[in-house]
Amino acid sequence: MATNSTATFDLLPHSKHVDWESSETTFRMYVGYLSLLFDIGVLTYHFTTPFHPKFYVKTARRRILQLHILSGCLEIIACVCAFYAEDPTKYAYAAAAFGAIAHVPSTFYQIPTVLGIKAFLVPSLGLVTALHGYFAINLVLNPTSFYYLLSTYLTVHIYAWSRVFFALYYRFKLFEGHRFSAAMLTSGTLLVPSVLGLRGNIGLITFVIISDIILRSTGTVEFWKAWTTEHPRELASNPEKKVVLEALVTAAEVSNAVESLSVQEPKDRYSRICATVMTANARNTSPREKAYAVFRAIDVNRDNELSVGEFKDFLIACGISTFEMEDKLMLEGLFQNRKVVTADDFCAWFTKSWIHSSSISVPRMPSTPRGQAKLVFDTLDADGSGALDLVELETLLTSWGLPRNEAAGYLKDHDKDHSGTIEFQEFYDTMGTVWKFAIQSFIDEGKIRIEE
Template sequence: MTFLNIMNTTHPVAAKLPHYKHVEWDHPEVAFKMYISYISLFFDLAVLAYHFSTPFHPKFYVKATRRQVLRLHIASGCLEILACVAAFYAEDPTYYAYAAAAFAAIAHVPSTFYQIPTVLGIKAFLVPSLNMVTALHGYFAFNLVLNPTSAYYLQSTYMTVHIYAWSRVFFALYYRFKLFEGHRFSAAMLTSGMLLVPTVLGLRGNVILLSVVVVSDIFLRYANNAEFWVSWTTEHPRELSSSPEKKVMLEALITAAEVSNAIPLLATQNPKERYAHICATVMTANSRNLSPREKARVVFRAIDTNQDNELSTTEFKDFLLTCGISQYEMDDKMMLQSLFNGQKTASFNDFCSWFTKNWIHSNTITIPRMPSTPRGQAKLVFDTLDSDSSGHLDLQELEHLLVSWGLPANEAEGYLKTLDKDESGHIDFQEFYHHMSTVWKFAVQSFVDEGKIRIEE
């Protein structure tokens, strides 16, 4: 059965108008679609209310084009939904159907395609599936123009515009019951897709959806390098997840490295004796107040035992083991795969990038109460990100933060350069407060939700 045959199996031969008077409620599949349609309309209102009361994700605001596309996306989606509802209840749905199709084809579908590359979650699943659902949205809108009285194309256009609304509902549900922690956004989007696709393609729709994902990922796996594949298959959470255990291990690495570098005799000892001496002395050492890059340099020097300015997997694992970090913790919490990317060695720049990203993701702060003023909340976020208490934020730290939130690296870098007027490579609190309001307004609640900011009971 071809794709077009699949489409036409549920397409009525002749439309009976108005649509709402001729719904076959006794037919289970039709009744299911109608219930989902009405519930979707209710969720539209809930999602709009949420976004009017909650700051948008920073990735939509750091670039003017993204802000404009987001506004176009929201406006066209709302107008399309209203036009679909009007067409469903109108005696003559033709003009309303044309309007709905126009809003979809001219604005909503293109703006969705534009935003898909920055989607959070596991891109290996979400990018192909969102591309498929968006393509279906465009397909149904095009056919609605050709068949403006078709109930099938009208309802299918209406359903495919709701992928985001349902994902927000499932995300809230999973958050409420603490389900799929660490993969919540991906789970919500996939559940949304697997609910809506069958409403327009029938039960076979999910088979088609999964097939599209598998085929796309097989092609991308062999067409790109290992670094791309690691990023493609890694969860990019909506929130910046916190891991106190990881912070403890990073602190241990820094302290151990300081001891190693401070005692010249250790450099001449057998590696195992050297590491044992480090571990025996680690609890008495004081961590220095360095920037993340300087901390990374200290640790790098300690691990690079042969001084060839590269870290081998053997050097790194030996160092971690003698610091008391188990093999499980290496693979799970230290994320060695993301450092070496399938290679046998890592340069200092690779290590610095890995270390900085993990450092800013692991910092936490405890406060007695939430500040009541915007300035106080901005300072709270600033202090949380200022993991080395230097009084400023390195551009590299902020870039990792923005990239972890789904912004392309080149856009994050360009955005931060425009803020760094004096080219110091740092952002102080005044710059952060006045010019990065979209970041701290979003981050303050996100950090509380994820445990990076802890409020005492």
């Protein structure tokens, strides 16, 4: 029996005429059976676990996700029925319809807001989804084709496999900080060869590289930074950014605790700061207060402006090389082609970066829902104002990979007193999906530190 797209005839039913002598077909069948097994776990997860909070920002996004899950389930059932039926035609048509009309379009709708590193995942998911649509359309034209039936069935499973790999990496603490991206890429490199052979991965890698080269040459610095930043499923930060921020906070603590540092030579001063990075305890102050203290600590000439040179010197002293600075776009993110920044500029950049980046110290773990919501609220309230403003909501949404412009609508939906901000009571009453998800994320990631 032919197992490629040139097949014009397939023996029926498919289940009785699988060519187990073919290593390629055997591999595809084993992946298919494992996919069906994992479907059970993934569906159990979906029906017992609330959606990620990003799907509650817009009602349309949540409805599309529900359509995506339903159409995917129906497509899988139709594919299985077609595999075992004496006449697979009607089931093949049903599977193709669920895929081409509902599942593929709903996937394309969600791709721009995918978590993880968009530079890898958007092009690769786009390619796999296009393949899914291609196979579904060809299944309509060739409803008795085993190749198109199995290929349609396999390409619909990229998310199921990503959940399996994510759980595996989480269990063994692998790829921390990049777990979602690693899981999606692993599932892609497994499924693409199962439908296109080994040349599929070469095509996938080539497509991702070409897409990113084009976007890098046409996009802005801000776009490229967001495009290459990990957007974790949890409320977590980039580990490398966390190291830098911890070093900055330590600089503030040491500068305030040891006044003599302010009159020492910069090299000695930075060396002493960096020597205490791993041992200093964070002061219980708001991110904006930390930011201003940090600014004073690294503003060597005390002119109330921070130069590129001053900031570079400090990062180098923290162990960040010049190459890494450029690679992580740290300087561009703060200075944006300016030679100096003011204290306000630095504080705005720091508080934006600080959210979700540091551990949270509490006397004891809150035991009530209200206490847990307050802990999350205080973490998101970067400037310590007692309310979440538009900038803080923008930071929250963009950390999930969502468009910044959705924050205004989200604020309007939850700002019941029309004050222009979200106070704690509004947060507790109307944003339960956020704080319940966040508190569990804090626990899972070990971000909550009980003070002794």
